[in-house]
Amino acid sequence: MAVYDTIYAMSSGSGRAGVAVIRVSGPHSKDLLQQLCSGEIQARYAHLKTLTHPKSGDLLDQALVLWFPAPGSFTGEDVAELHIHGGGAVIAAVMEAVGSVSGLRMAEAGEFTRRSFYNGKLDLTGIEAISDLVAAETDQQRRQALAQMRGGLSDLLNQWRDRLIHILAYVEAGIDFSDEEDVGDDVNRHMVTKILDLKNQIAVHLNDQRAGERLRDGLQVVIAGPANAGKSSLLNGLAKRDVAIVSEQAGTTRDVIEVHLDLNGFPVTVSDTAGLRDCGDEIEEEGVRRARNKMRAADIILWTTDGTIKEAPFNFLIDSDQSLIRLRNKCDIDSSRACPKSEAEDCPILAISAKTGAGFDRLIDSITDIALTIQSSGENAVITRARHREALMRIVDILSKVLDTSDLADELIAENLRICTRELGRLTGRVDVEDLLDVIFNDFCVGK
């Protein structure tokens, strides 16, 4: 374990609260506790202590004090926690007192987590999971972040990396120890099967409809349709507040207006866009261009038309992983059109009224159903960031190239496998070569 200086910081949020937590990590942590309060402090016990200023002896606060000796702490170092009263003056006084002890300095952003990484407490996916857990706004995001924090992704990546290292060891053995009798003739066939299995398994995880990333970032729901159909009114209705300007004038909305919502536990970003029409107005045309871009990036398009005028056909191509919900708004006006028959079997039209809220429950259910389908299609989705996906796609490409090139020299196969191992190592933050040597020496009786 590397030894660093001792750092401290407020670990709880800012603002007045019942309790505030100051965390201290590093070799001087115990020293600090001894200077702040008297009496024995047992490891991992909560002690109620009176804190006094180490220099002036002034009374500071009554606090709960905890002590986690290395390596059994979040950072892997000696850690002290002070649970003090959460008022501004108390926090300022205790922070000043802690800072007055020699050898302590304020932590930089993310420094506790960085130390836990350097001390092998967390790998990179664990760090990402903690940041996702703290940022989680809905229940589903919380569950996903927790699964990742408990090793969902890193176990899989390490398993794949171990398999790659194993294959690489075989190939290396073929190169370096070709005279060894332990390395049989069928090494090549054996290796091809193993590479193919691994490639297929990674590909299965990549084919998860981007469920993990979508859940982490929130589903992109885009309200689009002809001008004046009531798109902005729909956004306001879903957000339950007056976000976008509504007017009877066609062409009111030009910019894309976004609202983040929690729909039955699923995070969604709902965007209101400019009405699609040819108008000759330069600014509105820019709005239409932005609307079309937004539709292309949507997970779900809410195609909204005005039920009181002639139906505007939906004539856009959508990707296989995009969903379309067709809405006929203003059903409060023309009740004969309030519950239209489905025009296209594959995509029924929902009658809604942005004015009265009629049909909103069904609309929210439809969005939740799609979110559930995406989630269950990636039931065990473990890829939660573009960083993971890009690296895994590169690995699948390289493995495919190795498999497709029949006359690739062993040296080149080994080099390609090494690149894949490095990519996987970079995902978790493990980039050592010692493991490779271990496998070679364990599996073969080289160097008799």
Ligand SMILES: Nc1nc2c(ncn2[C@@H]2O[C@H](COP(=O)(O)OP(=O)(O)OP(=O)(O)O)[C@@H](O)[C@H]2O)c(=O)[nH]1
């Ligand atoms: N009766 C009724 N009127 C509605 C309903 N929804 C919207 N309106 C009215 O329709 C007009 C246009 O509403 P907006 O929400 O601004 O429509 P939009 O689609 O955003 O329009 P643009 O931004 O110009 O494309 C306004 O006068 C709204 O009050 C509805 O469900 N029922």
Ligand SMILES: [Mg+2]
């Ligand atoms: Mg509008």
